[in-house]
Amino acid sequence: MATSQESLEGGSIVWIDCKSIAKSIEEDVRKRVDLLSFTPKLVSVVGTDDPSTASYLRSQKKKAEKLGIDFEIIKTSPGDFLSTLEKLAEDKNVNGVFVARPLPEGLDEKRVFSAVPVEKDVEGVNPENLGFLLYGEETFPPCTAEAVVKVLESVTEISGKKVTIVGRSVTVGKPLAIMLLKKGRDATVTVCHSRTQNLGEITRASDIVVVAVGKAHFLKRDMVKEGAIVIDVGINYVDGKWCGDVDSAVEEIAQVTPVPGGVGQITTALLFEHVVRAAERQKA
Amino acid sequence: MATSQESLEGGSIVWIDCKSIAKSIEEDVRKRVDLLSFTPKLVSVVGTDDPSTASYLRSQKKKAEKLGIDFEIIKTSPGDFLSTLEKLAEDKNVNGVFVARPLPEGLDEKRVFSAVPVEKDVEGVNPENLGFLLYGEETFPPCTAEAVVKVLESVTEISGKKVTIVGRSVTVGKPLAIMLLKKGRDATVTVCHSRTQNLGEITRASDIVVVAVGKAHFLKRDMVKEGAIVIDVGINYVDGKWCGDVDSAVEEIAQVTPVPGGVGQITTALLFEHVVRAAERQKA
Numbered sequence A, B: 001m002a003t004s005q006e007s008l009e010g011g012s013i014v015w016i017d018c019k020s021i022a023k024s025i026e027e028d029v030r031k032r033v034d035l036l037s038f039t040p041k042l043v044s045v046v047g048t049d050d051p052s053t054a055s056y057l058r059s060q061k062k063k064a065e066k067l068g069i070d071f072e073i074i075k076t077s078p079g080d081f082l083s084t085l086e087k088l089a090e091d092k093n094v095n096g097v098f099v100a101r102p103l104p105e106g107l108d109e110k111r112v113f114s115a116v117p118v119e120k121d122v123e124g125v126n127p128e129n130l131g132f133l134l135y136g137e138e139t140f141p142p143c144t145a146e147a148v149v150k151v152l153e154s155v156t157e158i159s160g161k162k163v164t165i166v167g168r169s170v171t172v173g174k175p176l177a178i179m180l181l182k183k184g185r186d187a188t189v190t191v192c193h194s195r196t197q198n199l200g201e202i203t204r205a206s207d208i209v210v211v212a213v214g215k216a217h218f219l220k221r222d223m224v225k226e227g228a229i230v231i232d233v234g235i236n237y238v239d240g241k242w243c244g245d246v247d248s249a250v251e252e253i254a255q256v257t258p259v260p261g262g263v264g265q266i267t268t269a270l271l272f273e274h275v276v277r278a279a280e281r282q283k284a
Helices: A018-035 A051-067 A078-090 A109-115 A127-134 A143-156 A173-181 A199-204 A249-252 A265-284 B018-035 B052-067 B076-092 B107-114 B127-134 B143-155 B175-183 B201-206 B246-251 B265-282
Strands: A004-007 A012-018 A043-048 A068-074 A096-101 A161-164 A188-192 A208-211 A230-233 A237-238 A239-241 B002-007 B011-016 B039-044 B070-075 B097-100 B161-165 B190-194 B208-209 B229-232 B234-237 B240-242
Touching: A012 A109, A012 A143, A018 A051, A018 A143, A018 A265, A018 B097, A043 A051, A043 A078, A043 A265, A051 A068, A051 A265, A051 B011, A078 A096, A096 A265, A096 B018, A109 A127, A109 A143, A127 A173, A127 B127, A143 A173, A143 A230, A143 A265, A161 A173, A173 A188, A173 B175, A188 A199, B002 B240, B011 B143, B018 B052, B018 B265, B039 B052, B039 B076, B052 B265, B070 B161, B076 B097, B076 B107, B097 B265, B107 B127, B127 B175, B143 B175, B143 B229, B143 B265, B161 B175, B161 B201, B175 B190, B190 B201
Parallel strands: A043 A068, A043 A096, A161 A188, A161 A208, A208 A230, B039 B070, B039 B097, B161 B190, B161 B208, B208 B229
Antiparallel strands: A004 A012, A188 B190, A237 A239, B002 B011, B234 B240
């Protein structure tokens, strides 16, 4: 079981150890990069001047360097967005294509993500890759959803468990539900959202709760069963500090993933694992 | 509310009236066929000698004639299956392509369904069309899942309701979960299956139960809350009679869709509605 203990004011909090999961994925990535006869390359396409996107892309660049993967950022105008993606589809030196969010205003999300070449879709945004999930095929699953699956597989037996996912996004809630229902994983899955009634009753009856709503302190202690596993997918910046969607009191009764240093770093590791996977498949 | 009453041994059973839903879809189809400058055409591709498939295709043919839609069955060998689909993709006289199940042995389901041309995929089996569902776009949703949504929308306000789907197939359970979660529909959705523990407890706590497991008498009266809405997607042949997955005692306490004469006929009507939709889009 991948957990780590931290003593806090006399009590003992059991964190789920996401660092070691991320580390082992990164080690695997480095080994597989070495086995390739070429250096794999990721291109991130960005269409806005959003400062948090720029900061995220800088950290992508750093991680790429660390893992031995070539990295390029292409800044493009809304009008050239689709043609840029078409060129990247043709470019044999590019193995993975990442589209930075937010998209420039006026661009249709579905049209843009459909234009990300399926075999270079390392983020799992192309409808075809999402549709494959329903057939149980996870070629390029959305990285965050896959990160949650990895965490759960490292701390528990998922089969037969009651899992509640709070949040129905196309990057986390919906694909994660499909992935946890996959034969062999066999979770019983409930998806809740802003229109759900009696949310606390539903989460309290769950063995596992995944929260991806983007609201600090959203999941309170009285919404969680003692001994439950809680996966915190939120990233919120409050009072000069990063925190997740889970209120800190939950840690006293449940196993929780930390934020920062939790699911996010596994997500990033998996993005690069997908770049290597794409390179291996394109070579083959 | 689309319901019909039947007096039975002194009691009163409230059936959900699926016939009138199917009828109104068919009327709409006929009108839209008349507005086209050409006769839309559906081709069903079949690879086996399965007798129940043959019987189903005969009923497709009858329905197509009734609705003014051209219909052709192409029998093909496993080796020619994919090239047949490619030819149908090119054929401008063909608006909709249906692939009959079961597929011939040895064919990979995902490869075959990926080869169904996206814009002629009237059954909603191509991964790209399934993936679009996650983006909230229902161009060609799987017909049975869409039929369930139509029934629910005709008898209740879905928003905020607890819906439990029993069955996680790629034709019903998984796409239906995604469709009911869509913004505006806003159901809270749980998906159960053969590995679910305490199933009865989960279904009993639900406002709406959808059963798609293919087992006669599967959903018993003690698994359903009084006044619940129950959608029976099963079709089973037992002792010379067709029946669904819902035990007849459930009808005494819940609103149930009948089998036969329930969801199935709406599914067929929607298949032809998709053929017209495809024809309209291809013309445009």
